[in-house]
Amino acid sequence: MNEHDTPGRSRFGVEPEDLDGHTIEELVDYLESGRAPADPSIDRSPGSRIALDALERLRALSPLLLAADTASEPEPDESWVQSILSGIALDARAGRRIPITSPAPNADLGITEGAVRGVVRASETAVPGVLVGTCRFEGDVTVPGEAVRVLLDVSVPYGDPIPDLVDRLRREIGARLAAHTTLTVAGIDITVHDVRQLPDPTERPR
Numbered sequence: 001m002n003e004h005d006t007p008g009r010s011r012f013g014v015e016p017e018d019l020d021g022h023t024i025e026e027l028v029d030y031l032e033s034g035r036a037p038a039d040p041s042i043d044r045s046p047g048s049r050i051a052l053d054a055l056e057r058l059r060a061l062s063p064l065l066l067a068a069d070t071a072s073e074p075e076p077d078e079s080w081v082q083s084i085l086s087g088i089a090l091d092a093r094a095g096r097r098i099p100i101t102s103p104a105p106n107a108d109l110g111i112t113e114g115a116v117r118g119v120v121r122a123s124e125t126a127v128p129g130v131l132v133g134t135c136r137f138e139g140d141v142t143v144p145g146e147a148v149r150v151l152l153d154v155s156v157p158y159g160d161p162i163p164d165l166v167d168r169l170r171r172e173i174g175a176r177l178a179a180h181t182t183l184t185v186a187g188i189d190i191t192v193h194d195v196r197q198l199p200d201p202t203e204r205p206r
Contacts, residue, residue: 020045050118126172129157147186155194
C-alpha cells in the first residue's frame with residue numbers, strides 16, 4: 001500500500017469531504033452510468049458539480065481514455081490524463097475565500113478558490129481540443145486589489161497553431177474572470193504540457 005492507497009482518499013489527491021463524501025472515481029462511474037439512478041448527494045454537492053462538469057468535458061473529448069473497458073486495450077500514456085484529473089480534483093476543493101468587492105457598504109461577498117478554478121477550466125469550451133490541467137494563483141487572492149497571476153498547465157490538440165490556441169484561451173479566461181470575480185489579474189501564464197493527437201470520431205474502437 002502506498003500514500004495513494006490511504007483509505008478514504010482518492011488517488012487524485014482530493015479528500016472525500018471536498019466532494020461531500022464522494023471521490024473522483026465515483027464521479028467518473030456516475031457519468032458512465034448516465035447519472036442514473038440520480039444521486040442527490042452528488043447532484044447537490046457544489047464541489048461534485050464542479051468536478052462533474054470538468055469530467056464531462058474531458059469524457060466528450062477523449063471517450064476512449066475514460067471508457068470502462070480500456071483494461072483490454074494497450075495501456076496508453078496517461079501522463080497528461082493524470083494531470084487533467086488531478087487538476088479537476090483540485091478544483092473540487094473549496095480552498096480560500098476570495099472576496100468580491102461591492103459598492104454597497106455592508107456587502108460581504110465572496111467566492112471560493114475552487115469555484116474560480118472551475119470558471120477558469122470552463123474556458124476550455126471556447127477553445128475546442130484544449131484541456132486545462134492544473135490551475136494555480138500566484139499572489140494573495142484573499143486581499144482585495146492584490147495583483148494575482150493565473151498559472152495554467154494545458155494540453156492542446158496536434159495540428160493547430162499553439163500561439164493562436166493560447167491567445168484565445170487567455171482572452172477567454174480573462175473575460176470570464178472579469179465577469180465572475182473582482183480579482184486584479186496581472187497576467188495569465190499558460191504552459192503547454194502536452195500535444196495530443198485527437199481520436200478520429202469516424203473510427204470505432206476495436
